[in-house]
Amino acid sequence: MDYTALRDDELMDRLCRRDLYAFEALYDRYGDLVYSVALRIVTDTYVAEDVTQDVFLRVWRRPELFDLQRGKFVTWLLSVARNRAIDERRSQGRRLRHEALPSTGEEEDVLPSAHDLDDPALATVLQDDRRAVREALGVLPPEQRLAITLAYFGGLTQQEIANRLGQPLGTVKTRIRLGMQKMRGALDERRREGER
């Protein structure tokens, strides 16, 4: 059987029946993406590998936690990866509270860039989604993009972002709300164009 041809939900069905080949196919499809998200958040390759291992073994042990009715597999997987990485980042912060926390990298490297988009292991549809998100983020005003990036990858609350940037809390809330609305609008527009 060609596992690479199976959809995510079909692979997850097989995972529930303890099919290691399905698990390998999911790792091949999303391993680098999960690792990249973890690395962006924790900024340490060893810790990012630990987070990636933890996320995938969690999927292997408890595949039933994924509920297809509540959305796409990749959305759920990235959410698990992000939460796990943020926990690790906060834990690092507590352990090394006398050290400077790793930089959040600010927002520069989420701007559209052609050279790192092509990964043959990622499903084509995901490549399109990645390109769309980066383009949508790329057209946002830098201050909105920065607020979104600090929240998502830095794990900061709106109040913490306001403190870090020296801006009023209301300004940060507006930046996040407007930025996310614009990004959603750009993605919806692109989706509609794709359907025409």
Add this chain to the structure above:
Amino acid sequence: MRMDCEAAREHIDAWALGALDTDERIAFDAHLATCTACPDLAERARDGGTAVALAVPLKTASPSLKARIMASAAVLAGVSRRRSPWWAATAAAAIVAAAGLFGWSAYLQTRIAVLDDDNATIVAAATAQSREFASLRSQLVSTSAATDEVRSAQKLQDSVLYIVAQPDAQLTRMDGTAMAPEASGHYVWSPGERLGAFDATSLPALPPGQTYRFWFVYENQWLDAGLIDIDDDGNGRLVVSRLQGGRPDRGSLLGYALSVEQGNAAPASPGQLVLSSPQQ
């Protein structure tokens, strides 16, 4: 704090990004649990929040990470498969055939845990006793460096396990010469992965200034594959991914060898041999 629909929708994007503080999040979740209209909007916002992750520049995880994850999953599954895939081989190797290697790996994991605990203890002490902060901080730096060193060794070990587990892996035995009769070694080559792993045991300790260097022995050229470090027990490992400097007329590969050299600079020809494969 209580939220109505209007307030919830103002907070919905920050919620999707995980950027609400605790009070706001509790109020938002409470509203979501009782509202019939907002949950759909929240799901859509959550998709938008997670979409941000897709913007991340893609990095490639090391092959050894996949080997580690698949081997762990195979172990959790009990390694009872209808056929024998590579990860089952890895798991089996981890449990049985490569018990020695895995013991070393387990030792390194234990060392990492101990050193991590040391880090935590040092940080806690630094908080409680600020007057000793400067000296403890320097201890923390050196302990962290030791942790990194052990982790590097762990990654090298993972790479060796990965290569050994490949279905096309070819094993060449290497015997100690008169200079080191107790020593032995193996070179494992995976043509599919184009990766090789050298593993030696019982190598004699070298005086300061001398190093061990691994060679590919061709008919007309000895090709330098790199330096290896040995631990206190005389064990050394090297992963070979790509050799440089090979001449077009080097001829057929005859085998492998380990030599003793002066210093770290690559010599034109090998020094005294301590290990060689029988083909030579």
